Amino acid sequence: MTSTVDEKTAFQDGAVNDNPSPVENGVLQNVHIDAKEEGKLLRKLDIFLVPIIMLVYLSCFLDRSNIGNVKVAGMPEDIHATNQQFSTAVSIFYATYVVSETPWAILLKKLTPRILMTGLAIVWSLVTIFSGFIQNIAGLYVVRLILGACEGGLFPGLNLYLTMVYRREEQARRVSYLFVCTAISGAFGGLLAYAILHMDGVAGVAGWRWVYIIEGIFSIIIAAMVWFGLPNNPSKAYFLNEREKELMEQRSVQRAAYMGSEEFSWEEIKIALKDPKVYLSGAVQFCQDILLYGFSTFLPSIIREMGYGTYETQYLTVPVYIFGGAMFVAFAFLSDKFTLRAPFLIFANFFGIIGYILLLCDVPVGVRFFATFLCAVAVYTGPGLNLTWLNVNVAPHYRRATAIGLQQTIGNCAGIVAGQIYRSSPYVLGNAFSLGAICVSQLVILAKMWYIRSCGKLKERVANGEVEDTRKVKTGDWALDFKYHL
Structure with missing residues (x-):
C-alpha cells in the first residue's frame, strides 16, 4: 500500500541525500519511521560520525589559532617581526581562506x-x-596563505555533510559540536602549548617551534581517521546494520520528496546568489566572526595584558573556552527543541555586550577576567546559531552549498579585520570594535527576522489565494509548503 508523504513532515528536512527516492507517479512508498528506532539510529550516527567531525575541525582550528599561543612565547622576536607584521600574518590567512570556501x-x-x-x-x-x-x-x-587555502574548504564541507545526515530540527545541536571545537581547541591549545613550551631548548629548538611541529603531527593522525572513518554516503555507512540502512533510506525519501533535484545546476547557484537571506546572514556572520577570530586568537594576549605570566596565561584561557563551548551546547539544544534560532542568538549576544563593556572599563583584574567568560558566550554561540539559521532555511543541496559558502566567505572576511584591530596592549581598539560589531549584529538579526517573516506571510497569502503568485522562484525553500525557522 502506498501513501503520500505529509508535506509538513517532509519540509522539516533541509537536505537531500544522493539516493533517488522511490517515487511512482508522484506517490511515495510509506515512509513512517518508528520514533524509538530513529532515536537509536541518531545515537549511533552521533557516536560514529560526530567524534571524527569534531576532531578534524578541532585540528583545523588548532592549527589556525595556535599563532596566538606562540605569539606570547617569543615567536615574533625570533623571526624579527614587528607588531604590525605579526598582525598582517594573522589577517593574511583569510585572504585565501575566504576565496576558497564557496x-x-x-x-x-x-x-x-x-x-x-x-x-x-x-x-x-x-x-x-x-x-x-x-x-x-x-x-x-x-605558510599562513597556504593554510588558509586548505582550511577554507573544511567548515563548509563539514557543515554540508551534517545536512546530508540530520534533519532541520536536529542540526543546531550538531553544528554546535563544530563550534564547540573552536572552544575546545582554545582550551586544548592552551594546555598543549603550556606543556610543549616546557620543551624549549630540546634538540636546540625553541618551544614555539615544537608547538607547531607536534600539533601538525597530531593533525596528520586526524586526517587518517577521516579517511577511514567518514563514509561518503551516510545512508550506507559501514557501521549501520541492514535495518538502520533502511531507516536512512526512509529519511532520505522524506528529504527528497519536496526538496528538488540533487543534480548540479547553475540555476540553483544563481538563485542563492540573489537570495537576500544569504546576504543578511553573511552580514550577521561578519559581525559575529569579528568576535570569534579576535577573541580566539588574542585571548592569551588579552589575559597576559592583565598582568599574568606566559605559563599562567596559557592555562587561564582553558576555563574561558570550556565555559563558552558549554553555553553554546545549551543554547543549541534549546534552539533545536523549540525550532527557534534568532531569539536565542539575540539573547546570547547580550552576554557579549556586557562582557566587552567590562573589558573596556577601569575595573579590578578579577572582574575583567570574569568578563572574558561573558564574551565567550556570544563569541561561540553567535556564529554557530546564525549558520544553523541559514542551513535550515535554504534548499536544495547546491543552493544551500552556495549559500553556506558565500555566507562563510562574507563572514570570514572578519578575520582580516580581527588581525588589525588587536594590535597592541591594552587592546582598547579591539574590544571597542568588537562591542560595536555585536551591537550592529543585533540590528541585522532583527532585520533578517523581519524579512523571513514577511517571506513566510507572502507564501501563506499565495497559498490561500489572497494574492497572485508572481514569485520568480517557486522551488526548494521558496516552495509554498516550506516552513521557515525564525
Missing part, C-alpha cells in the same frame, strides 16, 4: 567528502609542521 563547498559532492576533507587535512598538517621551521616574516606569510 568553490570547495560546490566541489564537495564531485570530489566526495572523504577525498576532499582528507586531502585538505593532510596538506594543512604538513604546512603546520613546516611552520616550525620558518626563519623570517616572509616564511610566516607563505
